[in-house]
Amino acid sequence: MSGGSMSVTTFAGWTRGFEAEIERRRAQGEPDWAAGASLPGPLARSLQRFQVGEDGDGANLIRKADEAGDRDYAAAVRLFVAEEQNHARLLALLLGAGGMPTIAAHWSDSVFVRLRRLLGLRLELLVLMIAEVVALRYYRAVSEGAGDPLVGEVAARILADERRHVPFHCLRLREALGVLPGALRVLVMTGWRLLLLGATVVVAWDHGSALRDLGLPRRRFIADVMRSSSDVVADILPKSPCGELPPGAGLGSWETTDAVEGAGVPAPDRAGGVPRRPAVGTAAAHGARQSGRVRLSDR
Ligand SMILES: [Fe+2]
Ligand SMILES: [Fe+2]
Numbered sequence: 568m569s570g571g572s573m574s575v576t577t578f579a580g581w582t583r584g585f586e587a588e589i590e591r592r593r594a595q596g597e598p599d600w601a602a603g604a605s606l607p608g609p610l611a612r613s614l615q616r617f618q619v620g621e622d623g624d625g626a627n628l629i630r631k632a633d634e635a636g637d638r639d640y641a642a643a644v645r646l647f648v649a650e651e652q653n654h655a656r657l658l659a660l661l662l663g664a665g666g667m668p669t670i671a672a673h674w675s676d677s678v679f680v681r682l683r684r685l686l687g688l689r690l691e692l693l694v695l696m697i698a699e700v701v702a703l704r705y706y707r708a709v710s711e712g713a714g715d716p717l718v719g720e721v722a723a724r725i726l727a728d729e730r731r732h733v734p735f736h737c738l739r740l741r742e743a744l745g746v747l748p749g750a751l752r753v754l755v756m757t758g759w760r761l762l763l764l765g766a767t768v769v770v771a772w773d774h775g776s777a778l779r780d781l782g783l784p785r786r787r788f789i790a791d792v793m794r795s796s797s798d799v800v801a802d803i804l805p806k807s808p809c810g811e812l813p814p815g816a817g818l819g820s821w822e823t824t825d826a827v828e829g830a831g832v833p834a835p836d837r838a839g840g841v842p843r844r845p846a847v848g849t850a851a852a853h854g855a856r857q858s859g860r861v862r863l864s865d866r
Contacts, residue, residue: 578639581735585646588728598657598724604717606665610709613777614658615670617705620679620698622655624648628695631688640739647735654725661721675773689743693755696736697763700799701770702729704783704792712781733799740803756800760793767792 575581606614625648632644659669679698683691706729710722744752771778771785778788 575734575738578637578643578738581643581738582639582646584731585643585650588650588731589646592653598660598717598720600660600664600717602664602717604661604665605715606662606667606718607780609776609780610713610718611662611665611667613774614662614709615667616673616675616773617702618655618658618662618669619671619673619676621651621658623651623680625651627684628688628691631691635688643735647732650728650732654728657721657725661718664717675769689740692736692740692743693759694762696733696740696799697759697766699729699732699736700763700796701767701792703733703795704788705770705774705778708778708781708783708788712783734802737799737802744803752804756803760796760800763796764789764793 575584625644629641629644629648632641635641662669679694683694686694703726706722706726710719710726713719713722744755747755767789771788775785778785783791
């Protein structure tokens with residue numbers, strides 16, 4: 568899947584991709600846990616909370632996927648859940664390498680889980696997508712700013728997976744929202760961005776010390792997440808390229824170089840949720856993906 572050769576237009580394709588990732592991880596082996604990790608207090612507490620969030624058996628999501636009656640999707644969801652559980656395992660081992668325990672629960676995770684349980688598959692995926700989009704920026708900050716080789720490696724591994732999770736959910740949401748009238752779809756995604764903003768502000772507040780130590784001030788974290796969200800919205804709404812690109816390409820523009828380096832409030836066209844990606848198949852779209860503006864998952 569990392570090579571982008573597999574189609575992502577079907578969930579059977581996604582299943583094969585998740586299975587390929589299992590093989591890739593097996594060949595890659597484990598990080599060097601014995602090297603130990605330097606975990607300053609704020610980062611350790613932050614990682615403990617993300618570890619709780621990654622943990623869970625995903626039974627609720629799997630049940631809803633089963634009820635949806637798409638066997639290919641249900642199979643892919645099981646592999647997705649396993650990948651999230653692997654994140655929890657990696658973070659637990661990383662905390663252990665830094666001499667820190669895991670925690671049993673955190674209020675933010677309890678709220679999140681309860682909210683998801685109340686919802687049907689479509690809305691659950693929208694809530695889950697909030698976590699994925701926030702996680703993209705968080706793990707990139709950890710991978711680039713921690714200054715510890717083991718912390719950086721673990722965060723980079725998780726980040727690579729999260730970059731595939733967004734287009735995976737995106738494909739399902741495009742199908743699920745496609746049955747709604749256009750105006751309602753836009754309303755749903757506007758509401759999603761408002762929820763995302765609220766969640767991002769909470770994360771920025773809750774993890775502010777760690778983010779600051781990682782070189783990412785709260786306001787920039789919020790701005791970067793919201794900027795990336797306009798691309799997610801563009802990918803979910805119809806006639807967008809989410810399901811038509813290989814995983815790396817479909818994902819790259821959600822993390823543009825200026826999102827990494829930019830500061831302050833995003834440009835209005837991006838903050839407003841207006842698709843800024845050229846139409847698929849156009850020379851401009853191809854050029855944008857080839858220009859280096861886009862950061863692909865092969866880093
Ligand atoms: Fe994860
Ligand atoms: Fe994820």
